[in-house]
Amino acid sequence: MNGFLRNLLIGTVYFGLGQLGLSLAAASTNIAPIWPASGFAFAAILLWNLSCLPYIVLADLALSVTTGPFAASDVLTALANALSAVAGVVLLQRFKSPGSIHERSWNMVLLLLCGTVVTAGLASSMSVLGLVRGGQVAQAEALPVWWTWFLSDAAGVVLLTPLLVVWQEKGLAGLRPWRPESLLLLTGLLLAGWVMFGQRQLEIVEHYPVAFVLAPVLVWAGFRLDLRILTLAILAFSVQAVAGTTMSLGPFGHLGLPESYLLLQVFLMVMASMVFILSSVNAQSHLAELSLRQSQAALRYANERLEQRVLERTKELRQALKELRRAERSYRALYENAIQGMFRSSLDGRIKTANPAFAHMLGYASPEDLLRESGMESVYVFPEDRREWLASIRQQGFLRNYELRLRRKDGTPLWVLGNVLLTQGDDGEEVLEGIEIDVTEKALAEQELERERQRLEEDLRAAGEIQKRLLPRDGAELPGAAMAWTFVPSGQVGGDAFNFIPLADGRTAFYMLDVSGHGVPSALVAFSACQALQDAG
Template sequence: MLRLFPFKLTRKTQKFLRDAIYILLFAVLYYVISGLSVLLGSTTGEVTAIWPVAGLSFAVLFIWGYRFLISILLGELNLLFLEPIKHEQLWIATGNVISLFLAVWFINRYAKNKDLFGHTGNVIYFLFFAVLLSSLISASVGTASLYAYDIIDAGSLLGNWWTWWLADIVGVLVVAPLIVTWHQEWHIHWNRAQLIEAISLFLSLSLTAWLIFGQPLSESVRAYPMAFLMMPFIIWAIFRFGQRETMMVIFMLSIIAIFGTIMRVGPFVLPSVYQSLLLLQAFIGVICLTTLFLMALISERTKLEASMSRFVPHEFLSFLNKKSIVDVNLGDHTEREMSVLFSDIRGFTSLSEAMTPQQNFNFINAYLSRMEPIISEHRGFIDKYIGDAIMALFPKNVDHAVQAAIGMLQALNDYNETRGRPGRPKLRIGIGIHTGLLMLGTVGGQSRMDGTVISDAVNLASRTESLTKTYGVCLLITEQTYQKLENPKNYKIRLLDRVIVKGKTNLVTLYEIYDADLPLMIELKNKTLTQFEQACLSYHQANISVAKQLFENVLLINPQDDAATVYLERCHAHLRNPCSNNPTTS
C-alpha cells in the first residue's frame, strides 16, 4: 500500500486522517453536484427543482455516520473555496444539517434493521422521516431564510417552498435507495444468463426512454400516458433481479426524463420549464413511492419463503414439482428411491432429566446445528427433527448418505472434546441407513397439513438405527444400501447380522461401517474382520460351537467388541437350551 507519510503513524492518527480525507472529498462532491443542480434546475431564479444531494447526503450519513455532516456544512457554505458566507447560506446549511440528522437518527432508532428497503415498516419510516419530515424542515428553513433576507417576496414564497420541498423529496426517493441498495448488495454477482437478461433490460429501457424523452412529441401523442411505458421495466427489474437493479432503472429513467424535459422534449413539457419539472418530479415521486413498497413486499415474501424452507425443505418442494410453498396442495405426492438416514442420541432421556428446559433446548440445538450442515454438504436434506433424533433423505447417491453418517460421527467426536468437562458425559449416537422406494407428499386437513414421507423403507431405517443399541455400534446399513454403494471397499465394513426386525417377516442383512470409530478400535476390528464374519456365517448356519470359538478368539484380540459379546451370549444361551433360540433371528 502506498504510504502517504514518510513517518509511522498510530492507528488512531491514521483513522483520523483517513476520515478527514473522506470528509473533504465528500464536501467537494456535494459542492459540485449541488452547483450542477442549480445550473440545470433553477427555473425560478432562486430555488432549483432538482436536488439529488438530498438523497446523496442521507445515504452517506445512514451508511457511514454523522461525521459527514461536516461535509454538508463545508459544501453548503463553500468553505473549501474560501468564498464569503452569506447569512441566508448559514441558515440554509443549518436547516439541511438538522433535517438530515433527524431523519437518520429517527430511522436508526425505529427501523427494524439496516435493511431499509426490505421491510414495509422500514419503508414507512424512511418515507416519513427521510422524505417528508426532512424535506419539510429543509424547505421551510430554506425558504424562510430567503424571505427573511428579502431574496424572495411573499408572493413567491409558497411557490418556492413547494419547489424546494418537491426537489428534496424526489432527490431522496431516487438517489438514497440507489446508494443504500448498492452498498448492501455490492457482493451479488450475475451469472451469464442474468448478465444477458440485464443487458436486454437496460438496452430496451434505453430505447424506450429515447422514444419517449429523446424526440419531440406531437400534441396528439402527448395526450396519451406515454410515461407509463416505463413501468414494465421497473416491474421486470423487481421480479427478475433485486433492489439495486430496480433503483438503477429508476435512476436512469429519472436522468433521461429530466434532461429530456429540460430540452423541452417528452410528455411532461408544459409552457414553462418550471411547470414541466414540477410535473415530472411529481410523477417520479409517485413511481418511486410505488416501487419502494413493491420492492419491500417482494423482499418480505422472499424472506418468508426462505424462512418457510427451514420448515419445508426446498428439495421437498422440487420433488413435488412446486416452485413455492404457496403452490402446494393437500394430497400432492411423488414416489422416489432414496436413502433414509435415522440418527438418535444414546441415553438422551437420562441426560435431559439432569437439565433444565432451557438447558435441554440449548443442548439439542448445539448438537443439531453441528449435524445439519454435514447432511447438507453431502446433498441430503433433513425431513424432520424428532426431539433429538434426525430423519434425513438422500435422493441422489447412496454413498452420500454413508459419507454424511461418517461425517456426523466424526463431528460428534470433535464435539465430545469440548464436552469433556466434569458433569458432562460424552455423547454417543446411533445411525441407521436403508435405501428403498419412498412416497413423499402432504397429509392433513385443509386448515393444517404437513409434508411427510410414507414408506416401509422409512420404518426399516428407523428399526435399523434402533439395532445399533443392541450391538453397541454406531452405524448400520442394510443389504439394499450396501448393494448400491459405488465401491464398498472404500469403507471399513463388516457383515454384522441377519435379523427379523420388529414389524417385518423377512430377514434383513445388516452391515456395520466403522470408519468413524477411534483409531485403535478400527485397527482391532480390521485385525479380527475375517474371524468375525466367519463366526457370523457359522452362527447363521447353526454351527454354534464353531461360532462360539471364533467369537471368543475375536474377543481375545478386541475385548471391547460389543457385537462379538452379543453373539457370544447368544451362543451360550443356545448351547444351554438348543430349542429355546433360533440362531437366524434376533
C-alpha cells in the same frame, strides 16, 4: 480510508452534486428540477455516522458562495439541510426493523418517508422561513417556493438515497447484470425513456399522459431486477426525463417552467417509490421463501434423523424388552423354584406376595393359601420376638442373619434364619421384603446335642466322684508320719491318682499314677491300676 479523507470526499461529492443541481436550474427561475445533494447527505449520515456533518455544512456554504453574494440566510439554509438529514436518519434508525433496508419492505417505506417528509420537509420549511425573514422571498411567494424546494429535495432523496444504501449494503456479491431478462428490461426502460422524453414529433407523447403506461414495465422490473441494477436504471431513466423536460420534450415539456419540473418530480418520485417498495417486498418474499426452504430442508433432515433414531431406539427397546422378558422369566423361575422362602409383607404382618418355598415352609399347600390368611401373628411362638424384630428393622432399615422360632400351620415347631429389608411398595406403603431358610433340623440337632452334653457332664461328674474315692481319706494318718494332699484334676476326670497301702510287716507302701492322656480313658486305666494295687496289698 481514514475518517478525515472519507469525510473530505463526502464533502467534495456533496459540493459536486450541488453544482450539478444548480446547473440544471433554469436561468429565469433559478429552480433545480432535482437536488441530488439532499439524497446524498441523507445517505452519508445514515451510512457513515455524524462525523461527516461539518463537511456537508461547509460544502453547502461553499455552494452558496458560488451562486451569488453570501447572506446570513445561507448559513441557516446550510444548517437546515444538514440537521434535517440528521432528524430523518434518527427517526429511521428508531423505527426500522432489524435487517437491511433492501430486504424489508417496511424499512424501504420508512427510508422514503423519513427522507421525503422529514428531511425534505424540514429543510424546505426552515430554508424558506429564513428567506422570508431575510426579505429575499416575498411572503406571498413563500408557499410556491416551499413546494418547489420540497419536491426538489424529496426527488433527490428518492432517486439517490436508495441507490447509495443498497450498494453499500449488498456490494458486488452475487451481482449478475448480464442475464438476458435483465438486459431486456434495461433496454426496454431506456428505450421507453428515449421515446417519451427524447422525441418531439410524437404528438401523442405531448398531449396524452402516456408516461403512466410505463408503470407495467417498472412493476416488471421491480419484481425481476436486482435492486442494485434497478436503482441505476431508475437513475438513468430520470436523467433522460430531466434532460428531455429541460429541452421542453416529453409529456411535461410543453407546460413550461416551473410546472413541467413540478410534474416531472412528482412522476419520478411516484414511479421510483413504487418500484423500490415492490423490489423490497419481492426481496423480502424471496428471503422468506429461502428461509422456508431452509426450514423445510432442516425439518426433513430432522425428520429423517428422528425416524432413524426412532428405528434405532425401537430396536434397542425391542432388544431391551426381550432381555427384560428373559430376565423376568429367569427371575420368575428362580423365585418359583428357590429353596429359600421369599416374601413381601406389610408392617402389620399381612403377606402380600410369597413364593412356594415360603408357603411350604409355613405348612401351606400354595402361596395362594398363605395369602388368604389375615395375618402372621399366630406363627410366632413368642409374640414379643416379633416386636423386637420389627423394632430393630425400623431402626436400621434391615436385619441380617436373624433367627426366629415360629410354628407351622399344623402347630409343629419351625426355626428360620433370614434377612429382611424395609422398603417402599408401588403404592408408597412401607413393606418388608425378606428371604428365610428353614433351619429346623439344625435347631433340633443343636437341642439334642445340648441334652447329650448335659448328660455327659452328669456322667463325668459322677466319674469324678468315683475317682475321688480312690484317693486317701481326708485326715488319714500313718504310723510315725502325717500326710496332707491336694488333688485338682484338669477336667472332670483324668489319669492321675495316688494312695498308700499298709503292709503286713508294719511298713507302708505309697504309689502315685499318671496315666498318659486326659478324660475318661485315662481315668479308667488309673482306676484299674489302683484297684489292682489295692487288692495286692
